[in-house]
Amino acid sequence: MTYAIIETGGKQFRVEPGRFYDVERLAVDVDGAVTIDRVLFVENDGDISIGQPTVSGATVEATVLRHFRGKKVLVYKMKPKKKTRKKRGHRQEITRLMINSISLNGEVVARGESAQAVPAAAAE
Secondary structure, eight states, X not given: OEEEEEEETTEEEEEOTTOEEEXXXXXXXXXXEEEXXXXXXXXXXXXXXXXXXXXXXXXXXXXXXXXXXXXXXXXXXXXXXXXXXXXXXXXXXXXXXXXXXXXXXXXXXXXXXXXXXXXXXXXX
């Protein structure tokens, strides 16, 4: 079981190859490749690499699946007895990433299943 902890958009995510994650909007086109080098931790079958603050030479390769907007968050402010009310909404821009591989010092330590192989296996 290989996984990494990455930082993107000011948040930290535990990522595994072959899975998708929703992160804050990245300025990359759909089906574009993204290389994330802010890797804080890598675990590869018992071998642990901890960064201070990042693991040198570690990268995570990902593909952008789509861009979308998250659920609406309502912010309602009211001052009682003053007839002051504000109702505002916010929807966060989100990018869905498919993690392809985790590399450590130029060597791929974990690779995910290709997107084309998943539907073929499900059809059988």
